[in-house]
Amino acid sequence: MLKMIVCMKQVPMVTELPWDTGTGSLKRDLAEGMMNPACKHALEAALRLKAEHDGHITAITMGPPMAEEVLREAIAMGADRCLMLSDRKMAGADTLVTSYTLARAIEIFCPDFDLILCGCHTSDSETAQVGPQLAEELDIPVIAYAEHVQLGDGSITIRRVSDNFLETLEMDMPGLITLTTHNYVPRYTPLAGLQDAFDEPNILIVSADDLGLDEAMTGIQGSPTRILDVFSPTAEKKNIVLTGAPKKIVEELFERFDDRIGSVIRKDLKVDRQSHG
């Protein structure tokens, strides 16, 4: 039996989060959540491995209670069991601490795993750090940006593109891979499945105490990175502002900058005033 773990994060559905410049805070409550795209591809890769080999999938997420939605979706897609790491103490974790927390949960609840699958990065903060750091924490090898996965005997073969090289790599198991979104297009999840997933979800809620987390390594307190401040970049130029009807604007633009544009495209854009209408 191939025992797999898929780590997934809930991210806001929009790429541009509503930012309240008045109070300087993020209107997170306005943003609807979804399963991070690369995590979904990772789950799809796991599901295909499960279909080919006798497999079992545990989906794990760390996040606020609302993040449970992504686990329900995972079950609807075909995950067997879920762990929901949710605790105020875990909030504000940077990637070092996130990977520490995920590793403790894995050691306690699925210590005999063969393969961990992560997304290559999230769409909200996109550090791409959690996968490699989780592997390091568990002392297992990692291959990031995998595009194609094939199971061997005690090992796994990966194809990926890395800095302009097309590579084929073989990795010992247990190990960790992170998946891109180039391949393993996630299956369509029927609504009926989702409904079932909402009725009796096999989701275990886990707290910081359940994991016996070291407080000095948990949440915002334990995170080595500190945000000093957040500011809006203002690269203001002294510029020309044109308003009005598009046709008039464009005419004015060419009146003033015909030379500038013309010299770049190597065309004479001047018109004599007569032909102007």
Add this chain to the structure above:
Amino acid sequence: MAEKTRSIWVFGDYRNYFQNRVTLQLLSRATDLAQKIDAEVCAVVFGHEVDEWVGEYIAHGAKKVFVTDHPMLKSYSTDLYVALMERLALTYDPEIILVGATSFGREFAPRVSKRLKTGLTADCVGLDMNEEGLLVQTAPAFGGNVLARIVTPGRRPQMATVRPGTFQEIPHNYEAAGEIVRVPLPANLPRDRVRLISSERQPPREQKIEDAAVVVCGGRGMGSRKKFRNLYDLARILGGEVGATRPVVYSKWAEEEALVGQADKHIQPKVLLSFGISGAIQHTAGITNADFIIAVNKNPNAAMMKMADVAIVADANQVCTAFIRELKRRIRS
């Protein structure tokens, strides 16, 4: 001159050298930072027969280069390189380690930071030192509307990754002197748990948009895929290329090749036309070298409008259509 007690390290990422100059760019930035805290700039090189790169790094500002040269290190290996870096860092205790955000760097840096139990800031667009001597790492936050300044106060080294193209390299100086510290391969190196079966260099990507003199960039404000197609007509008449923002690429209005920004392409057109783009930092990070920017946006306060030379407050598609018409008229006449 007294030996400097502090050092700033740059990981020597030489694979794919001609397309990837990020190590040189980081050495340049490290040189500025080192002056502020009286530190020494060091490069770290692992591999086999790497003297060429050692020389390059000294010519680009490294005062010291740590080198481990061994046939076992011939191809990039995360397991081995991480183990080597950990030992070196524990021995020499650098203040700062900077790593280029290449595919390899992204696998390597997080694992090194984990071993050293220290923070790592991803994709910095700015690096500076503050009065307390801390590395202030500026990174885009919350979708790029804002920047966050991040520090790692309590742990050492302070680690950051930086995407290629973020900083400018300094011109090389082959007269520059640098110390070379040869570090032998440790005897008890761990076994590599990943084996390279095959590796094939891909043909270098065409750099059309990177080199184009005119780029027409479109964002979500174009409204629809159909309207977005108008930008291609405009670009054709101008002899330029079309660029796009991420939402546009996600919605498949444009090919992924067209994506402009921090994540991918840095462009340097003489004229940049920007249509319906808000100007999030992840996008504008890719256009800082544009000479002359004309931006069209309904919202005069959009960040993109603030950084434009000419800001046109109007509907993006209507201006595009008028632009095409006016160009045709003028080229004909």
